[in-house]
Amino acid sequence: MRWITVFLNSSIGKKIIVSFTGIFLCSFLVVHLSGNFLLFRNDAGEAFEVYSHFMSTNGIIRFLEIGLALGFILHIFNTLRLTLENKKARPVPYAVYKPSENSTLTSRSMFYSGLLVLAFLIIHLNTFFVTHRVIGTDVTMYESVVESFKSPVYSWFYIFAMLLLGLHLNHGFQSAFQTLGMNHKKYTPLIKFLGLLFSIVVPAGFATFPVYFLFFHQ
Amino acid sequence: MKLTLKIWRQKDSKSKGDFSTYELESVSPDMSFLEMLDILNEKLISQNIDPVAFDHDCREGICGSCGVYINGRAHGPKRGITACQLHMRSFKDGDTIWVEPWRAKPFPVLKDLVVDRSPLDRIMQSGGFISARTGSAPDANAVLIDHDTAELAMDAAACIGCGACVAACKNASAMLFVSAKVSHFALLPQGHPEREARVLNMVAQMDKEGFGACTNTGACEAECPKSISITNIARLNREYLKASFK
Ligand code: SF4
Ligand code: FES
Numbered sequence: 001m002r003w004i005t006v007f008l009n010s011s012i013g014k015k016i017i018v019s020f021t022g023i024f025l026c027s028f029l030v031v032h033l034s035g036n037f038l039l040f041r042n043d044a045g046e047a048f049e050v051y052s053h054f055m056s057t058n059g060i061i062r063f064l065e066i067g068l069a070l071g072f073i074l075h076i077f078n079t080l081r082l083t084l085e086n087k088k089a090r091p092v093p094y095a096v097y098k099p100s101e102n103s104t105l106t107s108r109s110m111f112y113s114g115l116l117v118l119a120f121l122i123i124h125l126n127t128f129f130v131t132h133r134v135i136g137t138d139v140t141m142y143e144s145v146v147e148s149f150k151s152p153v154y155s156w157f158y159i160f161a162m163l164l165l166g167l168h169l170n171h172g173f174q175s176a177f178q179t180l181g182m183n184h185k186k187y188t189p190l191i192k193f194l195g196l197l198f199s200i201v202v203p204a205g206f207a208t209f210p211v212y213f214l215f216f217h218q
Numbered sequence: 219m220k221l222t223l224k225i226w227r228q229k230d231s232k233s234k235g236d237f238s239t240y241e242l243e244s245v246s247p248d249m250s251f252l253e254m255l256d257i258l259n260e261k262l263i264s265q266n267i268d269p270v271a272f273d274h275d276c277r278e279g280i281c282g283s284c285g286v287y288i289n290g291r292a293h294g295p296k297r298g299i300t301a302c303q304l305h306m307r308s309f310k311d312g313d314t315i316w317v318e319p320w321r322a323k324p325f326p327v328l329k330d331l332v333v334d335r336s337p338l339d340r341i342m343q344s345g346g347f348i349s350a351r352t353g354s355a356p357d358a359n360a361v362l363i364d365h366d367t368a369e370l371a372m373d374a375a376a377c378i379g380c381g382a383c384v385a386a387c388k389n390a391s392a393m394l395f396v397s398a399k400v401s402h403f404a405l406l407p408q409g410h411p412e413r414e415a416r417v418l419n420m421v422a423q424m425d426k427e428g429f430g431a432c433t434n435t436g437a438c439e440a441e442c443p444k445s446i447s448i449t450n451i452a453r454l455n456r457e458y459l460k461a462s463f464k
Contacts, residue, residue, distance in 0.1 A: 007462045011393075011431035012421055012455055082431050086389035089323050089430035095224075095237065096316040098290030099388060102440035108388055110433060175434040181456030183449045 011085070014078045019176035021075035026173065026198065028068055033205045040212065045142025052141040056133055076118065083111050106171045113168040120161035127154075149213030158210045162203035169199035219245040219306060222314040223258065225270055231326050231334075237316075247307035251294060252277060252284060254306055271330040277302040279443060282378030285385060286331045287318040292382035292441040300380060300443040320381055322390035324427040335381050337427040338395060342379075344423035345416035346399045348408050361407050371405035374398045376444040383438035383446075389430030394438035396424050397454035398446045404457055414461035421458055 007013040035055070038048040055061050099108060106113070127148055131137055139147075149155050173195030177183070182191070221242045228235025242261070245254055252274050259269035275281040279300045286301050288294035294304040309315060317331060325333040363371075375398075383394035400417050403409030409416070432438075432451055439448045 003462060006422070010421055010458075011391075011425050011429075012458045013462070015431055016455065016459065082433075086391070086430035086433070089390035089428060090321055090388075091323055092321050094287060094290065094318055094321055095226075096287075096290035096318070099386075099435075099437060101291055101295075102386055102437040103388075103435035107433065107435040171434070178434050178448070178452050179432075179455055181452050181459055183452030185449075 011082070014082050015179045017074055017078045018082070019179040021071045021078075022172050022176045024071045025068075025075060026169070026202075028071070029202050033202060036206070036209060039142075039145060039209060045140065045146075048142050048145075049140055072121075076114075079111065079114060104171070106167045107175070110168060110171055110175075113164045116164045117161060117168055120157070120164075123157075124161075145209070146213060146217065149210050149217075152214060155210035155214045159207050162207040165206075166199045166203035169202065170196065173198050219247060219309070219311045219313075221245055221254075221309065221312075224314060224316045225330070226318045226327075227270070227330055228319075228327050229329065231328055235327065235330075245306055247305065249306045250277070250302055251288065251304040251306065252302045271328075271332050273332050274302060279303045280378060282380035282443075285320055285333075285380045285382055287316075287320060287385060289316050292320075292386040293380075293443055297440065298443060298445050300378075300382075303443070320385035322381075322384050322429070324390070324392075324429055325381060325384065333381075335379070337429070338379050338381060338392070340427065341392070341396060341420050341423045342399065345412065345419040346403070347412075348403060349411055350408070363406060367405055371402050374401040374405065374446065374450055377402075377442075377446050378444060380443060382441050382443060384429060386437045386441035387430065387432070388435060388437065389433060391432045391438070392424050392427070392429040393432040393451050393454060394442060394446055394448065396420050397448075397450035400457055401450040401453045404453065413457070414464060417454065417457040417461050421454075 008017070035051055038051050039045070041047045128141070128144060131144065132141055137144075149158075174188075174192045177188075177191050182188075223240045223242060224237045225240060226235055227238045240258060240262075242254070242258055245257070249257070252272070255270060255272055262269045272286060273283040275283045277284070279302060282300070284301045285293060288301065288304070293299060293301045295308055296304055319325075319327050319331045320333045320335075322333075324337040325335055328334050377395060377398035379395065381392075381395070384390050384392050387394075400420060403416060404413055434448070434451075436448055439446065
């Protein structure tokens with residue numbers, strides 16, 4: 001069994017875990033986003049309530065939730081380890097350093113965009129998950145959503161976080177495939193294109209909710 | 219050309235280094251960067267100042283020893299060349315040029331611009347070889363290799379072990395170097411007997427030396443004097459994954 005610990009502690013092993021969980025978390029974004037579109041139904045949140053009730057009570061979903069939490073934990077834990085090791089590998093910085101000549105800012109700031117998305121995630125979980133599922137409240141989920149997004153501070157913060165998520169996904173999506181060893185002259189351009197599309201469409205999709213409730217919802 | 223040079227001076231690996239400023243006049247645009255340093259050193263010797271130590275050997279881009287960081291870029295501002303292939307015409311009259319050694323924990327500075335790159339040698343020793351039959355030479359073309367694969371292997375084999383990939387990477391990762399070596403052997407039938415052991419050992423040695431891990435920024439590929447592609451890093455990951463789970 002030693003090979004497993006060797007693999008998990010190797011630089012490439014850790015990278016592979018980060019990529020794998022990253023792709024898994026992308027699939028979660030799709031599910032989350034499609035469910036949220038029920039907010040746009042003109043039924044005073046009826047359909048959305050049924051959906052959120054189902055999501056919080058269904059046994060299979062509760063079970064998948066554990067996997068999701070694990071996905072986040074492994075993704076964050078391994079990036080933290082890698083980032084610390086990477087920082088250690090260059091103790092003396094260059095006096096003159098021009099990384100913009102050889103790489104993109106998005107690819108170099110994955111740790112920071114990730115950190116800000118994490119900060120958003122914690123606040124987001126606190127507003128909805130903790131209030132409704134841990135503490136418990138009489139307010140419905142739909143009312144909570146409307147209430148939160150009525151606050152311009154919260155809405156703009158949400159939009160800003162989605163921008164960062166977009167930047168994170170912009171590099172992360174295609175990078176995950178590269179790390180998993182999938183680089184091929186026929187498919188890589190397609191993966192890069194899909195990654196670009198994903199990093200625009202998904203965060204923009206999420207950003208429609210604060211925009212809708214802030215400006216268009218009566 | 220008249221130039222101001224800011225060059226990293228460090229007595230030995232234990233001393234603390236700093237930048238020294240030198241003015242150099244009548245530099246010819248046709249000189250190579252190393253020739254310019256030669257002129258500077260002659261001037262320093264005539265003034266009884268210790269000349270600037272820098273690595274060099276072939277001076278034609280094939281040995282990989284001349285790596286220095288020039289104005290914030292590995293091997294200077296041009297792509298696909300080494301410092302010895304860089305000409306002074308890439309700079310302007312009156313320019314200030316910063317020259318620093320490679321910066322990475324596994325590459326300690328020995329003196330001035332010279333760093334110890336033996337970690338790359340130790341990675342090679344851990345797996346960068348093949349078993350070959352001794353005795354009479356084998357028949358030419360006895361082992362058939364299709365053209366495209368041979369080209370890919372030759373592209374990977376072009377790596378000269380200069381360490382610019384490590385130097386340019388924000389994580390000081392050596393994965394482009396290791397991936398070039400692993401790919402070169404994995405693509406050819408001669409490399410197959412040690413295929414799995416090679417990648418496992420080379421990656422283990424790479425980690426042990428304290429290099430960082432790749433975050434796919436692509437800086438290495440852009441700064442590599444031999445334009446080694448990061449598709450090799452994907453192949454390295456693939457090889458490592460396969461060998462680990464086999
Ligand atoms: S991969 Fe390129 S930059 Fe890295 S050591 Fe080889 S030749 Fe130098
Ligand atoms: S001196 Fe040999 S590559 Fe520059």
